[in-house]
Amino acid sequence: MKIDKNKIKTLNSKTLPGHRESFEYLSGKLSKQGFDPKQIIQKIQDFQIAIPSWALGTGGTRFGRFPGGGEPRTLEEKIDDVGLLHALNAGSGAISLHIPWDIPSDIEAIKAHAAAHNLLFDAVNSNTFQDQPDQEHSYKFGSLCHTDPKVRQQAVDHNLEVVHYGEKLGSKALTVWLADGSSFPGQMNFRKALQRTLDSLKEIYQGMPSDWKMFVEYKPYEPNFYHTVIQDWGTSHLLASQLGDRAFTLVDLGHHLPNTNIEQIVGTLMMQGKLGGFHFNDSKFGDDDLTAGAMKPYQLFLIFNELVEGMEDKNSVNPPPAWMIDASHNLKDPLEDLLQSVEAIQLAYAQALTVDRVALENAREQNDAVLAQEILQNAFRTDLRPLIAEARLQAGAALEPVAVYRDLTVRNELVKERGAKSLATGL
């Protein structure tokens, strides 16, 4: 299904007068503080967040899965779902594919389908964390780090196959996340496993087109519970540095131990020009994959504060990072969940754009901790939602995406079209 833009316009008209009032008030307030609301709106509109193909179905836990119906059954339907989101929020203009879950059979048709929804193909993701029915060797004891060179070669070949599909679709980056590691002390030789992983990554890196980037994602535990080969940003950074200029670290918010200072990691990587991409989600305990901003919105703001500082720095050596949501849980309608995530990310970005950077730097130079906190929290506590809504309105999207999604009974339509028992491939 496709959403008729006129229907969005009609539904917008119900809340338009209230929106106008709050936007004008906010706009005046920001202008008085020296910000240009038009410029911020433009930045929000330019900020596109990729939606992963695997987040469109209801996620499960290891205990069960409770699908809500109408899930996309094919790659075309996954593209349709991201198209629905983009029509509603004008901020989800890209899709990130996971091979082999989303192997395109007719490349040209898939490209045309995405283009009809104004969607680009973001980074492609390989999968060596589970065995496919037709594969020769098992990844039970690792993939790129495996003791058996035949297994490593199979994993390298798979990554290059992913690149091959991505190239045809117009992607420009490969994200590698490995489940490789061990669950018991003594099971694996740390040094050898990391060396083998580096050697395998080198082969993949050398096989990529010369304008491609590689993003190396890290994670401290799960599915292995004693050690993971790429456990943290330092290990990822070490690998990316040895691979070359087009290899970068990818930060997934959920891939940290509790209380890790993620914003500091962002600052450090940007200083090194090695922050390649971001996976947004939220969590309380581990890799909970909850809606971005649902649990720790202040942390999300502080992370964006570092990102914006790095992005706005004219002397920055860091290329523009790639943005993606990587969340999937088992309670909400996945499309409503993604609308909420995009809004939370845009909001944190806008808040960071309204930090008075000159005043903040002065406060820092003066060691004025109180004033520095005042400046940050002033931006965080200003309700910028009318600014995000205005960015959407100007782009022909919904003032209130979730409300419009519900008013148009999108999920019911999808269930009618695809059935109550349709299941998306993925986790």
Ligand SMILES: [Mn+2]
């Ligand atoms: Mn991730």
